[in-house]
Each structure stands twice: as C-alpha cells, then as structure tokens.
Amino acid sequence: MSETVGGGGVREVKSAARTVELLELLAARGDRPARLQELADALGVPRSSMYALLKTLIGRGWVRTDATGSLYGIGIHALLTGTGYLDSDPRVRLVRPYLDEASEELGETLHLGRLDGRDVAYLATRESHAYLRTISRVGRRLPAHVGALGKALLAERPDGELPEGPYEALTPRSHTDRAALAADLAEIRARGYAVDREEGVTGIVGFGFALRYEVPAQDAVSCSVPVARLTPEHEERIVAVMREIRAKIEAVAPGAGGAVNWR
Template sequence: MDYRPVKSAERAIRLLEVLAASPELLTLPELQERLGYPRSSLYALVRTLRDLGWIESDSTGSAFGIGPDALSSGTAYLDRDPATTYVAKALDALSREVEHAAHYARRDGSSVLYLASHDYDDGVYCAYQVGRRRPAHMTALGKALLAELTPAEVDELLPQRLTAATEHTVTDRRQLHRQLDLARDRGWAMEREEGVLGIACVATVVSYRIPATDAMSCTLPVEVADEPAELAKVTDALIDHARRLERTLRAEGIR
C-alpha cells in the first residue's frame, strides 16, 4: 500500500515544533513566514490547537507559544521509560562527586534529546533543559554517540551543512571526524565552547543498548576544563558512573 502523509497532521506537528523551538511567543505573520502555510489555514490550525491546550496565546491573543498539554505529552515519554529513575540517581551521584552539573541525553537522528539534568552551583548555567534538542555535532553527548557509528554512517546521518551556535562550533567534517576518532580512542568526547561560550562539556555513552543510544555528561567552566588534573578527575568519575549505570540497567532487564 502506498503511503501518503496526512497534510493536516503534518502541518500541526510542524507548527508545534516551530513554537517549541522559539524562546519567544510568535505572531501569525511570523509563523506564516517560518512555515509558509496559507494565512487562513494557519489561523484555523492555531485556533484549534489553542482550544485543545496545545498552544497558548498572550493577553492580546496575537502571539502564540507552546501550551501546557504539550508538556503533559512530553513528560509521558519520560514516564514510560524505565531507565529514568536509575538515570536520576546516577546523575545525582556523579554531580555530587565532581561538583559540576550532569546531563543525560538520547540520540534521535542527527540531534540529541535531553532526558535528565542535575544542576550544581558551580557558577555554570546551562540552557540544556529536559526536553530540549541540540544538534549532535556540537555537543559532547552527541559526539560520544556519533563516535559509536562508522564515519560513513556519520556522514549519511548528519545534514550536509553543519550549523554553528558559537564561533567555536566545529562545522568542518574533517575536523569533526578527528574529534570522533579521538573519542573512540579514549572512550569519551569533549566540546569546548561549541554550544555555549565559557562552557566545556565531556561525555561518554551508556551502553545498555547495542548500539548505544544514550550518553551522560558533565558541564564545567572552560578554565576548569583547561586544568589537566581536574579534567582527568571529571572524566574518570564520568566513565565510572556511566559503567555503573549501564550495569544496573542491564541487570534490571532494561533495553
């Protein structure tokens, strides 16, 4: 049977994705510019999703953002994942040991989806909140997971043009592949100010699935990451806690 996408469903999802990716409310003209939908169709779609709770508007009704029902559906993904309880405990233990924030993400295509975070008051603010997506090529979590693939698989997976978040983001494929080779050799990946200025991140995979889909990381100030002894302490602890977590998940039969 031939498959044809349902246009109305596709448009609704694309609209929600645009709203979810925007830190600010968007007006109908702004949404139309980004999506290219006919104005009348877009208005009807926005109104329907607003009435259903998936979109909310400002007090004037002229600007729109993601609604509370989207959050409920998003948390349902975490609620049905049996790994999350163990992940939360692992991040807490790791963060306490290294005294830095810890994160957990899953690769979804060419992006990583943040599933859990544990903040630490070390002066580092990281905007990688649960539910956020980031391009895999610019995060340590993503690099660790990309390193599980062959170079050919990486090239096929990533978009032709690699976007940049800062002037330090690696967008050259040859340089990215060198980073991935290094990650394969040492068992952990690193990015330095590729996503957020002033912040470095180290990550390693949690191999309870084959191939690995998940990874955990620590974020730290770049000046701390530049201290070899401190970096070694963090990466050693990170790998230790990741291996403990994957053993626990396997023992619990979680795949």
C-alpha cells in the same frame, strides 16, 4: 481529511502533519510569540486554515494566545506531554540516580542526552551549585557535532553516516567540516570518551560517555565544567568518576527482552 503516501507506502495524514509542524515551529521560537500571518507563511497554508487550526489547539491547551488574540505561543499541554515522555521512559528513570551520585562526587553539571536525528535532546540535568547555566535545561537541543554528548554518540557510528558539511558553528571552536569532525571522532573511539573544549558553549568544557546498553548507543551522559575551574587533576577525577558511573549504569540496564523496544 487529505492524505499523501509516505515512507513504506504508509499514508500520511496532512492535517496531522500540519498540526505537528505548527507545534514544532512554536516550540522552536521559545519566548518569541508569532502572529497569524507569520505562521501561515512559514507553513505555506492559507490564513483561514491556520486560524482554524490555532483556535482548535488553543481550545485543547496545546497553543496559547495573548489578551488581544493576535500573538501565539506553545501551550502548557506540550509540557505535560513532554513530562509524560520522561516519566514513561525506563532509561531516564534508571540513569537519574547515577546523575545524582556523580553530582555529589564532582560538584559539576551532569546531563543525560539522546540522539535525535542530527541533534541531541537533553533528558535530564543536574546543575552545579557553584555556577548556573540556564542553557542546560531539559528539552534543550544541540547539534550533535558540537557537544560532548553528541560526539560521544556519533563516535559509536561509522563515519559514513556523518552528513556532509559545512556544519553550524556555535563557537569559534566548533567543527564545521566533515574531515575535522571525523578526525575528532577517531580520537574519541581510541580514548573511550568525548571531550568538548568550548565547541558548544564558550567557557565550558564537557566530557561525554556513550551508554552502550543499546547498539548503536542512543543515550550518553556528560559532565560540564567551566574552563576556569578545570585543572589537570580535576579533569582526571571527572573522567574517572564518569567512567565508573557509565559502568554502573550499563551493569544494571535491563536487556531488550524485558522492555518495550521503542524506535
């Protein structure tokens, strides 16, 4: 078992790091299974080592293979572990009923997201019955600079923490440079919430509200609505309801003293 010295002088176990990299790679491919050589090339490891690792993970349910044994994908144990994360997180449990409340009042799609590096991970979703958006599933990730959730959270941080551009454009309306994003974040701070007007998904407007039970905020809630359904009156109501939902969540969130301080 080989090791390398990582951050803070702590040794990183290469075999463990390679296993995590493989699982992340397979998860990122979604419904596109990979072949052995593709995986070996992507991670820069010998074919024989990759094959042995895959066989081990298949036996434990973390990787699956097809009937021919030549295609590989993420296994069901990844789902079970992800579900365990959601079930064990007190913030997710706390926010879910308020998403239900906002969904009942607005009839639109609601999300809870958490900042993870330069992305936002979706932890809970309540879909609108008026329209379906399969893209908004739990576990989905989006670059923080393109959505209401991510921009609400970036606005809680100093602009000096923003990465240098150019940024990825998901739609023609996405911010692609640092100056434009910083200007938008300044408006968000003044307004008190984020607005995403078709920056992440064409045809969808989002309203994001950082949850300030931590400083800086790690979580945010949002409401998404199709452009065709968004009147000035409906927008005003969405903002009013979401402000109230945020206030309710922050009022009942336990202090750091009573919960595990995850990092």
